[in-house]
Amino acid sequence: MMLEKINLEKVLFLDIETVPEVYRFEDLDPVTAELYNQKTRFLQKDEQTAADVYERAGIYAEFGKIVCISCGFVHETRTGKSIRMKSFYGDDEEKLLVDFKRLLDDNFNSPYHVLCGHNAKEFDFPFIARRMLINGISLPNALDIAGKKPWEIAHLDTMDLWKFGDYKHYTSLSLLCHIFKIPTPKDDISGADVARVYFEENDVERIKVYCEKDVVALIQLFLRFRGNDLIDEADIVFTSNS
Template sequence: MLEKVQLEKILFLDIETVPQVYDFKNLDETTAGLFNQKTRFQQKDGKTVDEIYGERGGILAEFGKIVCISVGFVTEPKSGVVTGKKIRMKSFYHDDEETLLKQFADLLNDYYNSPYHLLCGHNAKEFDFPYIARRMLIHGLKLPNALDIAGKKPWEVNHLDTLELWKFGDYKHYTSLPLLCHIFNIPTPKDDISGADVARVYYEENDLERIKVYCEKDVVALIQLFLKMKGNDLVEESNILYS
């Protein structure tokens, strides 16, 4: 099936998220109470609500926000050109979440709005795609067609997920992107910070540029993994172009 997928029709993406406020104690009373209620089962494991907020505040769309969306797409060499495939990268990153979501929505509406275009991420069907859609709705933004899946048949939803591809129908099996990169001999996507560091880097270091670089590495790794799954060669480092 992957052999029939046109690489140039796929937008690969990854997002980085943080809690809306850094510390649980800084939440307003209503929000704190609702977070406490939503995570009550996790608290039974002996963790405090403050600890759970530090771990999950950024990954729950109701309590977190997106600070970076990095995207990449692959261009195939034209006939007669000897150079190989190229990866072109672009990132939307901003302290104002609504601004970056509008910019990302414009990209989807302008360039990825046909039935032939696809979105691809790792664990994106469970996390990235719904998170982006939820945050857009919270800001009152109209969902681009690529994210508006309500009422669509499963085969009408043009989303690809490398985690789902690797599962081969095994719903109990989770495999991280770094692990898949390791077994496929793809260069490690992240060598600076980890997901656990993003909130600290954002709130304590105020370094969105560092977060952007971290996010872009994931997208490059995602694309290389997809190429491997498709039976293609990796894109050379010199052919990865950043905006």
């Protein structure tokens, strides 16, 4: 799939923010606590316990939940390109997943549509699919990859594209934006702060803003990969479903 031949208006760019289902390890029921212990035993070094590595609970779909899905669409006209942003976020994970599924079913449900994220093949796409099933939501066609051949799965991953077949290293979106000279606004939080901001400050709006910035950066990076000009900040339009 040659990037310059992809119709940008057929690509849905996305990023998710996740947190543990409960904030502290001691709040887990005994069965869940033991299952988390088993799941993370390989992480427990030098007398560490499951509680010591509980800050990673949000990266596991079995022990975490989604609090925000931000999506970006590129709109092309004769005068240039613009970005339209839409976010699904809040405390009700089932609702935001149902709303996101409706977006995919209504607007990104053909063989010509593509989903794109950064490290999304390893994280975002499977996490969303797993949380949908856990919430009793049937998978949209764009995420239902069971039985499909690799070339039938319309998923793009900017980290995967940057590897060029080299699977030894993880490369962050921040690093790629830096080396491609993509301006990114300074964030007041990082990924490590999301659980604290969610549980202690109850500020999902702040998390949403952080997530949307990553999607804008993702789109700009994809444009750089194609050899295109960046989209001006003035040409970014935001709408949200809270």
